[in-house]
Amino acid sequence: MKNTLSKHTTDVGRTMIGTIRVDVLAYTAGKDVELDARLVDADCIGSAAHVTMLAGLPLRPRIFSARAGARIVAELVRIMHRARRGAFTITLQDQDVHLAVERELTRRLGELGRKIHTGRSRNDQVAVDLRLFAKEQLLATIEEALALGAELLIQARRNRGVPMVGRTHLQPAMPSSVGLWASAYTEDLLDDIRLLKGAYDLNDQCPLGSAAGYGVPLPLDRQQVSDLLGFRRPIHNVLHAGNSRGKLESVILSALSQVMITLSRLAEDLMLFTMPEFGYFGLPPDMCTGSSIMPQKNNPDVLELVRARASRVMACAQAVMDIVKGLPSGYNRDLQETKEPFMLGLTMTRASLRIMAPLVAGLKINREALRRGFIPAVFATDHALSLVARGMPFRDAYHYVKKHLEELEGLDPAKAIALKTHVGATAGLDFAGMARQLTAERNFVSAEKRRFFKAISRLLRVPYPEEMQNAE
Numbered sequence: 001m002k003n004t005l006s007k008h009t010t011d012v013g014r015t016m017i018g019t020i021r022v023d024v025l026a027y028t029a030g031k032d033v034e035l036d037a038r039l040v041d042a043d044c045i046g047s048a049a050h051v052t053m054l055a056g057l058p059l060r061p062r063i064f065s066a067r068a069g070a071r072i073v074a075e076l077v078r079i080m081h082r083a084r085r086g087a088f089t090i091t092l093q094d095q096d097v098h099l100a101v102e103r104e105l106t107r108r109l110g111e112l113g114r115k116i117h118t119g120r121s122r123n124d125q126v127a128v129d130l131r132l133f134a135k136e137q138l139l140a141t142i143e144e145a146l147a148l149g150a151e152l153l154i155q156a157r158r159n160r161g162v163p164m165v166g167r168t169h170l171q172p173a174m175p176s177s178v179g180l181w182a183s184a185y186t187e188d189l190l191d192d193i194r195l196l197k198g199a200y201d202l203n204d205q206c207p208l209g210s211a212a213g214y215g216v217p218l219p220l221d222r223q224q225v226s227d228l229l230g231f232r233r234p235i236h237n238v239l240h241a242g243n244s245r246g247k248l249e250s251v252i253l254s255a256l257s258q259v260m261i262t263l264s265r266l267a268e269d270l271m272l273f274t275m276p277e278f279g280y281f282g283l284p285p286d287m288c289t290g291s292s293i294m295p296q297k298n299n300p301d302v303l304e305l306v307r308a309r310a311s312r313v314m315a316c317a318q319a320v321m322d323i324v325k326g327l328p329s330g331y332n333r334d335l336q337e338t339k340e341p342f343m344l345g346l347t348m349t350r351a352s353l354r355i356m357a358p359l360v361a362g363l364k365i366n367r368e369a370l371r372r373g374f375i376p377a378v379f380a381t382d383h384a385l386s387l388v389a390r391g392m393p394f395r396d397a398y399h400y401v402k403k404h405l406e407e408l409e410g411l412d413p414a415k416a417i418a419l420k421t422h423v424g425a426t427a428g429l430d431f432a433g434m435a436r437q438l439t440a441e442r443n444f445v446s447a448e449k450r451r452f453f454k455a456i457s458r459l460l461r462v463p464y465p466e467e468m469q470n471a472e
């Protein structure tokens with residue numbers, strides 16, 4: 001049996017595609033054949049910019065005429081359309097999207113297609129593809145984080161006067177409110193968005209023209225390519241352009257990890273506070289899952305999976321850093337392996353943001369259960385501070401209250417939360433300010449999208465993305 005298997009493996013190995021054993025091709029292409037399907041748009045857009053720049057180079061003879069350049073761009077748009085219909089496939093023979101697009105161009109345009117790879121390498125091609133992909137993904141992620149932040153703010157405003165026990169060490173600590181709890185997560189997300197924008201800024205630089213990592217002896221106009229693609233600037237040093245691959249992905253994944261940490265903690269709070277023993281909140285019934293044996297069950301599987309996926313996104317960030325940290329400078333094939341965790345991290349984070357928004361919007365707030373949580377001890381610190389207000393030194397008030405806990409009976413939670421009026425406390429929350437911050441970030445995303453889509457539409461000579469929006 002063992003012999004048959006190994007004979008079989010050897011036979012498959014000996015099959016050749018061109019000059020390379022098919023098992024070597026399969027091993028080296030890895031998941032690219034599948035993952036690169038998500039990079040077809042980016043690869044065609046990057047190629048369109050490269051060709052447009054080549055057509056303008058003052059070389060005699062010209063590499064392309066302006067007309068030939070336009071023909072190639074039109075063909076690239078056709079490939080994008082075909083990919084959308086599922087009629088463009090990347091084969092093992094292609095290895096990746098770059099060679100698949102070149103193959104298709106050559107099939108349709110002959111000689112012209114064979115010139116397209118002039119002055120570039122798959123190394124700068126994949127780098128630009130991933131940055132174009134990341135740009136759209138990051139903007140969409142920020143939008144989705146804003147949508148969740150807005151739902152949390154709606155709950156916070158609606159329930160600003162609903163008392164909720166504030167906890168430390170999970171033990172009852174001080175009077176708080178649903179408004180404070182919910183809008184804390186809005187602000188967490190606003191912080192995470194700043195990290196996403198930092199990653200976005202780093203991403204917004206064009207590596208194209210660095211070729212294999214050492215430039216080419218052709219007068220490439222790297223600034224023009226960067227402008228055509230709507231990047232802020234070209235990456236200056238061509239070796240750095242290549243070396244930044246993987247490191248950039250790890251920065252983006254680290255920002256995504258922060259988003260997931262926020263979501264995971266929100267999920268944890270919700271699992272706790274929706275337990276029947278608490279009953280503070282109720283989950284939307286249509287977002288709970290049942291049990292195959294226990295008819296009564298309404299399980300928070302969504303929240304548990306958000307918690308688990310936070311671990312997985314963090315593992316993606318770690319995987320990329322592990323791959324990159326030991327690499328010598330210059331391109332190494334190891335970098336290909338950063339693609340899967342990168343895409344996976346983005347997909348999981350975005351899906352988690354999208355599922356949490358309707359879940360938060362559908363939360364039922366149970367005022368009675370929240371009020372029942374107010375055991376008298378919750379008022380201890382507030383009571384001590386009321387003695388301070390009458391002139392007692394705090395430490396004396398502290399010991400007095402500790403000895404006279406019975407004085408805390410019958411205090412009113414609603415009054416207690418109304419008394420905390422300083423900035424950011426239960427009665428000092430600037431909901432309008434938070435709403436303004438959400439709006440400012442929304443405006444940032446729209447302006448960036450407009451700028452990017454305008455550049456790409458001009459480059460492709462068709463409105464992008466109206467006809468071709470990347471699904472997902």
Ligand code: ARG
Binds near residue numbers: 096126333336
């Ligand atoms: N699929 C490859 C990657 O993701 C493309 C670059 C291949 N370059 C090379 N020199 N073999 O890294």
